Amino acid sequence: MESHHTRGKVRQWGITIGRLPTGPKNCITDVDDVRVGHVTLDFPLQSDHNDDEHQDYACTGVTAILPHGGNLFREKVTAASYVINGFGKTTGLVQVNELGLIEAPIMLTNTFSVPAVTQGTLQYMLETNPEIGETTGTINIVVGECNDSYLNSIRKLSVKPEHAIEAIRRATNEQAAEGAVGAGKGMICFGYKGGIGSSSRIVKEETVDHSYTIGSLVLTNFGKKEEFELKRYLRSNIYGREADSPISTVTDGSIIIVLATDAPLSDRQLGRIAKRCGIGLGRTGSHFSHGSGDIVIAFSTTNRTPHFSQKHVEIREQLRDDHPIMNLFFTAAAEATEEAIVNSLTQAVTTRGRNQRVVPALPYFPV
Numbered sequence: 001m002e003s004h005h006t007r008g009k010v011r012q013w014g015i016t017i018g019r020l021p022t023g024p025k026n027c028i029t030d031v032d033d034v035r036v037g038h039v040t041l042d043f044p045l046q047s048d049h050n051d052d053e054h055q056d057y058a059c060t061g062v063t064a065i066l067p068h069g070g071n072l073f074r075e076k077v078t079a080a081s082y083v084i085n086g087f088g089k090t091t092g093l094v095q096v097n098e099l100g101l102i103e104a105p106i107m108l109t110n111t112f113s114v115p116a117v118t119q120g121t122l123q124y125m126l127e128t129n130p131e132i133g134e135t136t137g138t139i140n141i142v143v144g145e146c147n148d149s150y151l152n153s154i155r156k157l158s159v160k161p162e163h164a165i166e167a168i169r170r171a172t173n174e175q176a177a178e179g180a181v182g183a184g185k186g187m188i189c190f191g192y193k194g195g196i197g198s199s200s201r202i203v204k205e206e207t208v209d210h211s212y213t214i215g216s217l218v219l220t221n222f223g224k225k226e227e228f229e230l231k232r233y234l235r236s237n238i239y240g241r242e243a244d245s246p247i248s249t250v251t252d253g254s255i256i257i258v259l260a261t262d263a264p265l266s267d268r269q270l271g272r273i274a275k276r277c278g279i280g281l282g283r284t285g286s287h288f289s290h291g292s293g294d295i296v297i298a299f300s301t302t303n304r305t306p307h308f309s310q311k312h313v314e315i316r317e318q319l320r321d322d323h324p325i326m327n328l329f330f331t332a333a334a335e336a337t338e339e340a341i342v343n344s345l346t347q348a349v350t351t352r353g354r355n356q357r358v359v360p361a362l363p364y365f366p367v
Contacts, residue, residue, distance in 0.1 A: 007179065007349060007364070009199075010342045015233050017342065018335030020328070023200035025175040026339075028065070028215030030200040031260040031301060035066040036217065037171030038182030038196070039163045045156050058158035059151040059353035062117055063108040063182035063196060064167040065217060065258050067299050073129045073139055074307045076101040079299040080267045082274035084281070088254055088293025091118055092142035100267025102299050103307070105168050107143045108183035108219045108256055110152060113159035114143050120164025136307065144256035144295060146221035148186030150247075151353025176217065179347030183219050186353055188253065189344060190285065191225030191246025192362045193351050197344025201332035203263070205325040212263040214329060216277070216336035220344040222253035222292050227285040233342060247359055252291030255281060257337055259298040263329065264318045272321075274298040276330040280337030 009026060010017065023030025038061060045056040067077040079102035081093045089111055096102060104125050109117045121141050126132055132139050148154065167182065176198055178184075184195020200215040225246040257277045265273070274296040281294065288294050303316045319325060345362040352358050 007347055007361070010233065010339060010346045013346055013364070017339040018201070020201040020203065020332055020335055023202055023213050023215065026200055027175045027198040028200060028217040028258065028260050029173045029176055031213045031215045031262050033068045033173060033301060034215065034260050035069055035171035035173050036176035037064045037167045037169065038062070038177055039167040039170065040181050040185050041158050041163070042185060045153055045158065054355050056153035056156055057354040058153065058156065059186040059351065060110045060113065060148050060158055061182040061185040062159060062163045062167040063184070063219065064164070064171050065106040066168070066171045067102060067260065068301055069173070071128065072105065073103045073125060073132065076103040076305040076307065077299045077301055078265065078267050078270065078303055078305070079297070080271035080274055081298070082271055082296040084278045084294035084296065085288040085292050087291050088145065088295050089114055090142070090144045090295060092140045095140040096142060101305055102142060103139060104141050106258055106297055107164060109143065109145055109159055110148045110154055110183070110186065111145045112154050112157060114145050116157065116159050116161050117143050117164040120161030121168065123161055124165045124168050142297065144219065144297065146187055146219050146254040146256060146293070148221065150186070150188060151351060151357055151359060152186035153354045178343055180349055180351050184344065185351070187219060187221035188247065188359050189220040189341070190223040190228035191248060192345055193348035193359045194220035194344045195348050197340040197342070197347065199336045199339035199343055201336045203325065203328045203332050205328055208325055212261060214259065214261040214263070214332040214336055216333070216340040217258045218337065218340045218344055219256040220341055222255050223286055224248070227287070229283065229285040232283070252289045254293035257296045259296060259333060260301065262301050264302040264316065265300045266318050269319065269321065270298040270300060273329050273333045276333040277337040279334035281341065283338045284341050
């Protein structure tokens with residue numbers, strides 16, 4: 001397997017994407033109190049096959065994104081989702097878009113593990129909120145997925161509810177691990193090893209005496225090698241190196257984009273900003289293929305909504321739609337998403353999975 005010493009975020013390769021400045025960690029956790037945790041599964045499984053060429057392998061995992069470190073059910077965050085292309089199996093987005101709120105960790109995993117991760121997340125929330133289903137209503141769990149079956153023996157259902165709980169408990173506001181980790185362990189992007197990527201932007205408009213942060217975390221599992229707009233990032237032709245050639249057997253695929261901000265935005269405004277993530281996705285070469293689940297989940301950490309309140313009205317501040325700063329948020333969403341996608345490639349390492357399959361990392365070519 002490849003050493004990590006040549007890997008790193010795309011800016012460590014000498015490449016700058018966009019014009020807005022990044023946060024200090026260039027990560028979704030630059031948004032205050034946002035937390036990320038991973039559980040990675042990487043081990044051989046008891047196989048149904050009798051030959052060495054067909055071996056089952058767990059090459060998968062779970063990633064948890066916590067909008068804040070408090071009790072998410074009792075302090076909900078404003079949220080929205082936007083479906084660019086709907087070939088996906090997410091849970092919870094119908095209620096997110098109806099009520100404009102998220103009340104549990106946002107979870108990412110492989111396609112067949114959505115039920116197990118939903119159960120684990122629900123168990124965690126029930127343990128920490130004994131009132132759910134007793135003295136108050138039920139809870140909405142949000143889980144996004146991509147199909148990692150090229151490297152992962154997806155039929156083996158290796159992800160269990162306890163892995164979701166562990167990912168939540170591991171979540172911190174440190175710089176998140178990226179690449180072939182957590183839910184990204186078995187994912188492929190443009191024929192190279194993809195997975196988890198993250199980036200952030202600072203939004204500051206000259207007439208506003210306050211700056212805001214917007215961060216993107218992506219789970220990349222999409223694109224053919226011919227579609228990758230590599231020339232936008234590297235000045236070297238890497239396709240001439242046979243040892244580093246990308247795989248060409250995987251088509252379509254998916255991406256989950258999680259967008260966080262500390263700006264005071266309504267759910268409708270978050271939906272508008274979420275749409276601009278598609279611009280960043282398109283810049284990398286994606287055209288949102290038929291079999292691709294391209295989904296954005298966006299939330300604001302400001303203006304939290306208490307679950308228990310006797311008030312019949314809410315008073316809150318929010319940005320004006322017609323203020324010039326909104327255009328900067330559109331730019332930030334596109335830039336942070338594009339850079340997060342490329343970071344998922346530059347951070348990932350060559351990975352071996354089921355049936356002796358190997359997906360190479362994007363070769364390291366500093367500019």
